[in-house]
Amino acid sequence: MSTAADPLAARPTTPPTRLAVQRAGAVVTIVLSGQLDAHGGVELLAGLQAEVERADRIDIDLRSLSSWTPEGARSLRRARSMSGRLSDGLHFRTGPGAGQDALLDAFADDTTAGDTPT
Secondary structure (H helix, E strand, O other): OOOOOOHHHHOOOOOOOEEEEEEEOOEEEEEEEEEEOHHHHHHHHHHHHHHHOOOOEEEEEEEEEEEEOHHHHHHHHHHHHHOOOOOOEEEEEOOOOHHHHHHHHHOOOOOOOOOOOO
């Protein structure tokens, strides 16, 4: 029997995406924490879809994210296109760290009107 430790068992695991929905009248805040990966992106979009019909404004709070993947970041871009009917819009809350990095990556190649310098 080997006394060497299993390298997979020693690897730190990244916490899965956790999603919390808070409502205050017609304003909904979706708080994401853990890792925003492909699975977490699907959860985000499902949560957003459930709220978009009855909200005027949705805030997606990314300040508690610990990490992200490109697939997870793409869900942020998709969230914007799903939220076009909100009268007060979709807003992202970020600070320094993984949430801000994911948001920047999601829109790095965005060339929508108004975002392009003249």
